[in-house]
Amino acid sequence: MKLGPKAAAAALIVSAALALTACGGGATGANPAAAKTTTLTLGTVQEIRSWDPAQAHVGHILQPYQAAYDSLLLRQPDGKLSPMLATAWKYNDTNTKLTLDLRTDVTFSDGAKFDAEAAKANLDHFKTANGPQMAQLTAVTGVTVVDADTIELNLTTPDPSLEFYLSQAAGLMGSPKALGTEAIKTEPVGSGPYVMDKAATVKDSQSVFTARKDYWNKDLQKFQKVTFKTLTDLTARTNALVSGQVDATLLDPKTGKQAEGAKMTLAANQVDWQGLLLMDRDGAKNAPLGNVKVRQAINYAFDRKTILEQVLLGQGTPTSQPFGKESGAWTEELENYYSYDPAKAKQLLKEAGYETGVTLEVPSVPGFETQLAVVKQQLADVGITLNVGSALTNTFTSDIAAQKFTTMYFSLFQGEPWVAINQIVSTKALYNAFKNTTPELQAKIDAVQTGGKDAGKLAQEVNKYVVEQAWFAPMFRVNQMYYHNSKVTVTPQIQQAVPSIYNYAPAS
Structure with a gap:
């Protein structure tokens, strides 16, 4: 991966890439002013047990974490990797050292600054927190802070999947002040596009997020509010979609027939x-x-x-x-x-x-x-x-x-x-x-x-x-039978049963 500019040019590249992704790869999306009046409600198949980013999972469970946490790298709908918190990255000749240049204009929702020390704190925490995906950093022996906006990941052996992992659970970045605390288990503290509304969030029922006012990339904030409704039962998810309680959810071939009868749109993957x-x-x-x-x-x-x-x-x-x-x-x-x-x-x-x-x-x-x-x-x-x-x-x-x-x-x-x-x-x-x-x-x-x-x-x-x-x-x-209503556009995410949170946009 070639190194690129660290400041204004990278910001423009990232903004354009994320805007395209959130609009469904070219689908018509809302303008920023309209986005402030929209909501998105998703039916999810499993409750989040801990909002500590080191406890993040993949597949169906990654999506809610993306509301609160940015990742080091962004994975586009087609699987290509783009800058996010890392503006550029490059391996050494033996593929045993990965250098990442980091953004300098990002803060966490508690006011803490994102920098190289914060990135190292997260990666170190991920390796020791015994999370479900801790094996993603097995090859990483240590993280070195080169300067305020540069880190090096040192590997025992080459790991061709490491860049992919940095767009997944291992790349999620939380506030270093909150990592390892009891509080972060119930309320995420990240640099992501949304912050949790604790008053509206109900354990084992729904997690509610609102757009963060000082978020660094407004192109990601297509909605004013995002709600994740926990619906483990397939019939319950089907009924919620058809009745308008949720805008999108994962079904199966049989329940999909009912969704299609109600004029829902299939985003198969x-x-x-x-x-x-x-x-x-x-x-x-x-x-x-x-x-x-x-x-x-x-x-x-x-x-x-x-x-x-x-x-x-x-x-x-x-x-x-x-x-x-x-x-x-x-x-x-x-x-x-x-x-x-x-x-x-x-x-x-x-x-x-x-x-x-x-x-x-x-x-x-x-x-x-x-x-x-x-x-x-x-x-x-x-x-x-x-x-x-x-x-x-x-x-x-x-x-x-x-x-x-x-x-x-x-x-x-x-x-x-x-x-x-x-x-x-x-x-x-x-x-x-x-x-x-x-x-x-x-x-x-x-x-x-x-x-x-x-x-x-x-x-x-x-x-x-x-x-x-x-x-x-x-x-x-x-x-994967992912259905949505006419209020939103949805672009499937390669190798994911449910799309990344960036892949939704208001339909008009």
Whole structure:
């Protein structure tokens, strides 16, 4: 990333970029005067448990934090990174030191100044606060203050996903005076475009924010008030949207029909893939899974298109690869690598010595009951028995890490290549609980880590390896069904189920 100007020119670049994003990438937005009379109400799927920026999550949960906190880098709807609190950034030749130039005209809502010391305080706090995304800064050994508006992030090894993380949870900046206090858990103190209205905020019900008067970039403030209504129940979200209680929310293919009947607009976006994780690839607990032909047979057993139509009303794209189109690791040749071929599945089982059958044990995953029923039937058609056990609980991540499950049906995020590799492929990945690897695969992973701007292309080789070796049995990429009314324009955010807060604007 090339270094650029630090002052007026950068401010103009940032203002233009953010204004474009907030207006929906070219959609007509409100002028600043009109924005002061508008409100935005969003139906969210989960309550924020702590407003400490170090406790921020990603996915559905990142959006509310963006109201209160700016991030170091801004991620545009198409995934490109732009300046925000950092005006420019650059790696050294070995990609082990990232230098960031910072804005000099920003304050937090408590009056504290944003500068290099404040940025360091936040990054240090993030690394030690035991938040859900603390692994985002695993490669960062320390932060050095170079001068009042420059910091250096020192890395043990290159991390191709670090810039992405600085636009996510790790990049959120809170007031250094508030970090680590009890107060910030219930009331955020950031430099963002909105401040919390404590009187109107109700725990487990709604969080209300108003436009900050002295915010540094007025182009972001498209609304006078933003309300996040916590609606964990899908039916409740649907009813709230149709009745006008919320302007936008996340639904699913079935409830989406009701929304469309009420003239709501769909902003579809493919973020996750669904399918089987065949995690015991060395056969440590389930011997047949150690045979690649068995794993390949599982893949050939599925009529992905039919399953998609039956379960999700066609809202998605059948696929054989776990890396998404936007990641850079996706390739056309792997999209339909495993066609529906039950005869070939049976032949592969015979060649592997399992002609008499294979048994797979999977946990029940709430919300995926229909998928599991169809998967169970299609596997049975080729001689594979799928036993569905007890439901996943809130300890499922520790259960996965403890190798409780050899196989599971799940939905996983298709992120940037290095993010995805460290989620599902590398020996550090949660969803590679059995630490499966080979020298060939590790060499491909190492190439991605040190590949710099070529990381996405190099990750195609990792993708090809895990598809050919049938580490997974992907079914389809799922359409995220995000609906909104005619009062607002909404631009989907790449690789996010819900848009960033900057992607909304008044419709007129």
